[in-house]
Amino acid sequence: MKPYSKLTILLLAVFLVFGASCTAKEKKVQAAAEEPVDEEAIRIASIAVSQLPDDMQGNILDNMESFKADLAAVMAEESRFFIIADKSHLLTADYNPGELVSLDGKGIKVNKKGMKLEKVTFEALKKMLDDSAKEGLSLMVSSAYRDYKYQVGLYNYYISKYGKEKTDTFSAPPGASQHQLGTVVDFNDVENTFAGTREEKWLTENAWKYGFSLSFPKGYEDVTGYDWESWHFRYVTRSGAEFQKKYFNNIQHYMLLFLDSYRN
Numbered sequence: 001m002k003p004y005s006k007l008t009i010l011l012l013a014v015f016l017v018f019g020a021s022c023t024a025k026e027k028k029v030q031a032a033a034e035e036p037v038d039e040e041a042i043r044i045a046s047i048a049v050s051q052l053p054d055d056m057q058g059n060i061l062d063n064m065e066s067f068k069a070d071l072a073a074v075m076a077e078e079s080r081f082f083i084i085a086d087k088s089h090l091l092t093a094d095y096n097p098g099e100l101v102s103l104d105g106k107g108i109k110v111n112k113k114g115m116k117l118e119k120v121t122f123e124a125l126k127k128m129l130d131d132s133a134k135e136g137l138s139l140m141v142s143s144a145y146r147d148y149k150y151q152v153g154l155y156n157y158y159i160s161k162y163g164k165e166k167t168d169t170f171s172a173p174p175g176a177s178q179h180q181l182g183t184v185v186d187f188n189d190v191e192n193t194f195a196g197t198r199e200e201k202w203l204t205e206n207a208w209k210y211g212f213s214l215s216f217p218k219g220y221e222d223v224t225g226y227d228w229e230s231w232h233f234r235y236v237t238r239s240g241a242e243f244q245k246k247y248f249n250n251i252q253h254y255m256l257l258f259l260d261s262y263r264n
């Protein structure tokens, strides 16, 4: 048998290397073209890029498949738990918070009678307070559901006392208060002396397990439009609270903004 000449071997080697790599590349291109366009991922990415800080965008884009699954779980919850209520997203005077439950006679500490909460929120709160009490903690509800009319009176009272500019840093104009949702609780003294107490530390560590999250964290005043309120927690469901922790640096406002855009 005639041995292959050196040239033949060289040509064969060149063909194998380049020919094979061309084929692989072509196959890849072909496969990508056949793959259906992931419109969901594109939509999520475009909302993230337009609304969220860089680190949150990166976290979402790098974990798109798990993000989509977690987002689906949040979307399966009732949408009212994710409504934005702030100075640029006002609730109407007749916003319906759903079934309200009285906090009186339910075995939880309250600073006044007659307070109410939305039913699902109340049940989550009750469990959270029972568990915290087992650990010897003393959490008291100081404010819960506040209707539009109440907020009108409160806001006007603060304006008469402090002026509008100062009032706007700590009190919501009518329609802009999360309390109108019926899913928000203020604890204990409603002062930042609450921060650093055993109760506050326990909430920071555990509230998400019951579906609650801090609405106005320290250092995000420009984002939320409100001063830091270490005592003000909103029920966003357990899947919502996890979603917020996992992709939004635990900043409720960013999660709500994302969900609002995604829904609309």
Ligand SMILES: [Zn+2]
Pocket (backbone or CB within 6 Å): 143, 179, 184, 185, 186, 232
């Ligand atoms: Zn509050």
